[in-house]
Amino acid sequence: MTSREALALAAVTLPALTALTVAVVPRRIVQPVAIAGLTLAGTIAIGLSLVALTDPTALEVTDWVVIDAAAGLMLGVIGIVALASALTSPAYLESTSAGLFGARHAQRGYYVGLAAFVAVLSAVPLAGNLGAAWLLVEATTAASAILVGFSGKPRALEAGWKYLLLTSLGLGFSLLGIVLLASVTPGATLDLLSWRALASTVPPGETALVAFLLVTVGLAAKIGWAPVHNWLPDAHAEAPPPVSALLSAALLPAVLLVAWRTERSLEPAIGQSTGRSVLIGFGLVSLAVAIPFLWRPLAWKRLLAYSSLEHMGVIAIGVGFATPLALAGVAVHIAGHAVAKALGFYAATPLLGHEPRAAGHFVTGIARTQPPLGATMGISLATLAGLPPSPLFLSEILIIAGGFQAGRGWAAAGTAALLALGFVGLVHALIETTGGRPHRRDRTSAPGLRPVVALAGAATVLLAALAAAAFWLPDTDIVEALARGVG
Amino acid sequence: MNGTLAWSLVAMGLAVVVVRRRSVAVGLVTAQALLLAGVATAEAATVDDGTAAVALGLRGVALAALFLLIVSRTRETRPVRATVTPLVRAGLAIVLALAFIWLIPPIGLDSEQAERAMLALVAFGAAIVATRRATLHQLLGIVIVENGLVLGAIQLQGGGSLAIEVGVALDLTLIALVAVVFHERIFAEFGSGDTTALESLRD
Numbered sequence: 001m002t003s004r005e006a007l008a009l010a011a012v013t014l015p016a017l018t019a020l021t022v023a024v025v026p027r028r029i030v031q032p033v034a035i036a037g038l039t040l041a042g043t044i045a046i047g048l049s050l051v052a053l054t055d056p057t058a059l060e061v062t063d064w065v066v067i068d069a070a071a072g073l074m075l076g077v078i079g080i081v082a083l084a085s086a087l088t089s090p091a092y093l094e095s096t097s098a099g100l101f102g103a104r105h106a107q108r109g110y111y112v113g114l115a116a117f118v119a120v121l122s123a124v125p126l127a128g129n130l131g132a133a134w135l136l137v138e139a140t141t142a143a144s145a146i147l148v149g150f151s152g153k154p155r156a157l158e159a160g161w162k163y164l165l166l167t168s169l170g171l172g173f174s175l176l177g178i179v180l181l182a183s184v185t186p187g188a189t190l191d192l193l194s195w196r197a198l199a200s201t202v203p204p205g206e207t208a209l210v211a212f213l214l215v216t217v218g219l220a221a222k223i224g225w226a227p228v229h230n231w232l233p234d235a236h237a238e239a240p241p242p243v244s245a246l247l248s249a250a251l252l253p254a255v256l257l258v259a260w261r262t263e264r265s266l267e268p269a270i271g272q273s274t275g276r277s278v279l280i281g282f283g284l285v286s287l288a289v290a291i292p293f294l295w296r297p298l299a300w301k302r303l304l305a306y307s308s309l310e311h312m313g314v315i316a317i318g319v320g321f322a323t324p325l326a327l328a329g330v331a332v333h334i335a336g337h338a339v340a341k342a343l344g345f346y347a348a349t350p351l352l353g354h355e356p357r358a359a360g361h362f363v364t365g366i367a368r369t370q371p372p373l374g375a376t377m378g379i380s381l382a383t384l385a386g387l388p389p390s391p392l393f394l395s396e397i398l399i400i401a402g403g404f405q406a407g408r409g410w411a412a413a414g415t416a417a418l419l420a421l422g423f424v425g426l427v428h429a430l431i432e433t434t435g436g437r438p439h440r441r442d443r444t445s446a447p448g449l450r451p452v453v454a455l456a457g458a459a460t461v462l463l464a465a466l467a468a469a470a471f472w473l474p475d476t477d478i479v480e481a482l483a484r485g486v487g
Numbered sequence: 488m489n490g491t492l493a494w495s496l497v498a499m500g501l502a503v504v505v506v507r508r509r510s511v512a513v514g515l516v517t518a519q520a521l522l523l524a525g526v527a528t529a530e531a532a533t534v535d536d537g538t539a540a541v542a543l544g545l546r547g548v549a550l551a552a553l554f555l556l557i558v559s560r561t562r563e564t565r566p567v568r569a570t571v572t573p574l575v576r577a578g579l580a581i582v583l584a585l586a587f588i589w590l591i592p593p594i595g596l597d598s599e600q601a602e603r604a605m606l607a608l609v610a611f612g613a614a615i616v617a618t619r620r621a622t623l624h625q626l627l628g629i630v631i632v633e634n635g636l637v638l639g640a641i642q643l644q645g646g647g648s649l650a651i652e653v654g655v656a657l658d659l660t661l662i663a664l665v666a667v668v669f670h671e672r673i674f675a676e677f678g679s680g681d682t683t684a685l686e687s688l689r690d
Binding site: 100131134135138139141142145146149152154157158160161162164165168169172173175176179180182183184205206207210233293296298302 | 590591592593594595596605609612613616622625628629632633636639640643654655658659661662664665666668669672673676677682684685686690
């Protein structure tokens with residue numbers, strides 16, 4: 001077993017073992033055990049990411065596991081967000097009452113769900129096989145739906161039910177596509193659904209195209225691409241903030257990676273232009289649907305959720321353009337979005353402690369009454385808006401330039417126009433949220449603020465590093481490896 | 488697979504689209520799942536591998552137990568009326584099924600009847616989710632979609648179906664389990680499994 005394989009195994013099994021351990025240990029040590037296990041798992045995922053990205057040309061691909069640059073990038077994101085979510089969970093649990101699991105088992109239920117979710121999520125980018133990837137994506141639904149409804153409040157139950165129903169139905173259509181692919185693959189053993197085998201064995205034709213569309217539409221329901229995104233704003237808004245961070249910053253791009261790998265593998269059968277156009281189409285529609293909501297005075301977490309719709313659209317467009325510039329933009333965008341979005345969701349715990357009406361209403365003037373909280377929300381929103389010099393500004397420039405490089409000028413111009421509109425909406429929200437007239441004058445420190453402010457410091461450093469990386473990334477082996485895929 | 492068996496599965500699916508009583512719907516879906524386990528067992532005899540049959544059999548039993556639990560623990564005080572009448576629901580489901588059969592190219596399963604039955608079940612399940620208001624019926628819709636896909640996996644030529652069958656059986660039973668937890672909580676919170684109560688989240 002190579003060092004990469006050992007790290008990959010540890011990144012998946014450690015959170016799974018944490019879930020099992022937390023399920024049986026005495027109640028008083030549930031939280032320390034869970035945080036220790038998730039911290040270690042997150043650190044290992046980050047370690048594997050560093051190994052994979054330091055030497056991106058060294059590719060490890062079997063029929064079941066793939067450890068490449070894309071998997072490395074995603075595991076880095078998952079590791080960082082899982083680690084931060086574990087560290088911010090105690091503050092959330094202190095602020096909540098008995099939920100889905102009842103007062104006695106709330107903490108244990110929460111951490112078992114969180115660790116199980118991280119375990120399955122970590123395995124998604126490593127799946128070397130469309131069938132295995134589908135099973136893992138479906139398993140993330142089971143683990144995360146429980147967490148979405150964790151508070152047990154009517155709105156959380158509604159959000160959890162919608163999430164479970166719509167994503168399960170969507171993934172049902174994906175499975176229909178997989179059955180279709182298996183039926184046209186000669187010999188049809190499950191190994192032939194591996195990314196490499198799909199590229200060489202699926203015969204070109206109508207069946208391959210219909211199968212690709214079914215798989216992609218089904219995955220779109222899970223990624224939250226419009227028009228099959230209805231569950232996304234509800235689930236992200238009603239889940240506990242540390243879970244919302246994992247859903248938005250890690251789960252959506254991890255499933256998007258599966259859609260990307262599927263498209264890449266089926267390009268020989270469906271045609272390169274067709275596959276990429278489908279991704280660009282989903283991206284543009286998602287951007288167009290998100291923008292009217294970014295202009296509205298929405299509750300904080302709902303605003304962040306619609307921003308996820310926008311950013312998953314941007315990533316889809318970049319993946320569809322698929323030039324080195326666009327892929328460099330995609331890499332920076334995935335990482336930058338994860339850091340900024342997770343920070344925004346973590347800020348929701350002290351925000352709701354300070355201003356409970358923020359759960360359902362647009363809040364203003366937070367920086368006037370709670371300067372550190374306002375600054376944290378400001379960093380998150382300014383980055384997500386793409387305000388220069390944020391890494392998302394640079395990544396969006398790279399993606400648009402990549403569109404022109406790919407000869408898709410109309411799509412690139414449309415992306416630029418839609419992003420400009422989204423920018424205006426989010427900057428308005430930024431100004432009002434931080435500097436507008438406050439509803440409350442209470443200046444006592446918001447509960448759970450300290451860990452969030454510490455994370456804001458770390459996030460600022462990471463975002464600055466990502467902004468710097470955007471300048472040298474296009475000419476690196478990492479982008480070359482992303483462009484090459486698993487082939 | 489013979490045509491009678493395939494169309495029996497479809498008839499059960501269509502019956503769930505129109506029936507009012509949830510106990511009848513639950514019985515039909517459970518019978519469908521167990522019938523599929525039986526088909527897998529018969530297929531296993533020819534390929535000399537009973538793994539999928541065991542997995543699907545366990546899935547059928549697990550679903551039966553889950554549904555029994557739901558029906559006994561959550562009694563509706565008054566029926567949850569669907570917004571669409573049974574005849575319209577049936578019409579919609581049949582049109583959707585015909586559209587699927589027309590749009591999706593031949594899959595190449597062992598039997599053409601099974602191929603059409605699979606697509607019909609997927610369409611019926613989707614129609615149920617879209618037109619029924621009761622959480623239990625929506626869950627049954629998802630299970631019918633799964634049953635259709637399981638039928639497709641069983642009838643796939645070659646060995647690729649085994650992992651799909653086992654995976655689907657395990658994964659989707661897990662999803663059904665989580666859905667049952669939600670159904671119970673929704674029932675406890677709202678006193679009914681009517682999803683019209685779940686429409687507060689709108690922008």
